[in-house]
Amino acid sequence: MSVLIVIDPNDPDPVAVAARLVGASRGLAGGAVILLVVGANSREVAGGLARIEGIREVMCSHHPALRVPPEDLAQRVVEAAEEEGCDHLVASAGSFGAELMPRVAGMLRVSPVTGVVETRDAETFVRAMHAGRVMAVVRTRARPVVLTVQPWAFAPVPVGEVAVTVRQGPEAPTLGWSESAGLLPSHDQGNGELSTARVVVAGGAGLEKGGGFAPVERLARVLGGAVGASRGAVDAGLAPAERQIGQTGRIIAPEVYIALGISGAVQHLAGVKEAGCLVSINTDPQAPMALVADLALTGDLHAVVPSLIELLTDG
Numbered sequence: 001m002s003v004l005i006v007i008d009p010n011d012p013d014p015v016a017v018a019a020r021l022v023g024a025s026r027g028l029a030g031g032a033v034i035l036l037v038v039g040a041n042s043r044e045v046a047g048g049l050a051r052i053e054g055i056r057e058v059m060c061s062h063h064p065a066l067r068v069p070p071e072d073l074a075q076r077v078v079e080a081a082e083e084e085g086c087d088h089l090v091a092s093a094g095s096f097g098a099e100l101m102p103r104v105a106g107m108l109r110v111s112p113v114t115g116v117v118e119t120r121d122a123e124t125f126v127r128a129m130h131a132g133r134v135m136a137v138v139r140t141r142a143r144p145v146v147l148t149v150q151p152w153a154f155a156p157v158p159v160g161e162v163a164v165t166v167r168q169g170p171e172a173p174t175l176g177w178s179e180s181a182g183l184l185p186s187h188d189q190g191n192g193e194l195s196t197a198r199v200v201v202a203g204g205a206g207l208e209k210g211g212g213f214a215p216v217e218r219l220a221r222v223l224g225g226a227v228g229a230s231r232g233a234v235d236a237g238l239a240p241a242e243r244q245i246g247q248t249g250r251i252i253a254p255e256v257y258i259a260l261g262i263s264g265a266v267q268h269l270a271g272v273k274e275a276g277c278l279v280s281i282n283t284d285p286q287a288p289m290a291l292v293a294d295l296a297l298t299g300d301l302h303a304v305v306p307s308l309i310e311l312l313t314d315g
Helices: 014-025 042-049 070-084 095-108 214-223 231-235 288-292 301-313
Strands: 002-007 032-038 057-061 086-092 113-121 124-129 134-139 145-149 165-168 199-203 226-229 256-260 277-282 295-298
Touching: 002 014, 002 070, 014 032, 014 042, 014 086, 014 113, 032 042, 032 070, 042 057, 042 165, 057 070, 070 086, 070 095, 086 095, 095 113, 095 145, 113 134, 199 214, 214 226, 214 256, 214 301, 226 231, 277 288, 277 301, 288 295
Parallel strands: 002 032, 002 086, 032 057, 057 165, 086 145, 113 145, 199 226, 199 256, 256 277, 277 295
Antiparallel strands: 113 124, 124 134
16 A cells, blocks of 8 residues: 655656655555656656655656656556555646646546645545635545645655665656647746745736836845736736736745735635735735735835835845
8 A cells, every 4th residue: 555646857846846745645544655757857856856755765767758748647657556556646736737637537437636735534635615715525435546736735744865766667658649849948937936935926917007027026036035926917918827826826835925016816815825924015905915914014015115125135
């Protein structure tokens, strides 16, 4: 009896995400935790994953593509699960898990449980619904259990110095149903990874009138944080889609979340409700974000942010 966690080798920080997925898997079963990584760079990524505590081994399988087609990957996941006798299969909730795990579940003829934010026991899970306003308790008796997990909802296990075994598994199949045409660099290099950042500074559509996202980027840089955006800001072309936070974007749980000019639609609030401290800077004291924030500053962000940066960098 064991847990198989499938890792996206192209994640900006696969070790940080994997450490949280291992944390989520602690309550699933008493068996071993195995990490599986598949792709042209699988061996390289596996070396970093091997230092995560609480796992038995890392299994890597070569595939000629950096981004493995989900059909090929699903076939390899099912094969690995059968080889290891795994009764739980886990991947991160997001585009990677959303593409992969329904295919895996279909091949195994079970229903997946998606967006898990709490594991109560080996067959009982909690998932968010309706923009986080309702939490559903789901019990499944299917075997194996196929899960996608929200990494931000679970504390990471430590990453140590001693590495476990990295085992080379069989090469992943190349079914030819689809193929990766290539990987393009993000428009948004160097602004920090939203999934694991301790501090996130995000901007809303209102920044369009003030000249763009420069205040957001400056404050994030000073705080050593990542840059985020509301859907309105993305729709206005102020930030790339990979920076969008909310129900239709990224769900995050930083220690500090600073919202600049974000009114706080319910879909956006669903993406940050697990943040440790919410800070709102907005001209409207009655904005939904201001009303739920731990600290709300009423004022023009173009005046407040430079003053705040001056205080943070003084001396």
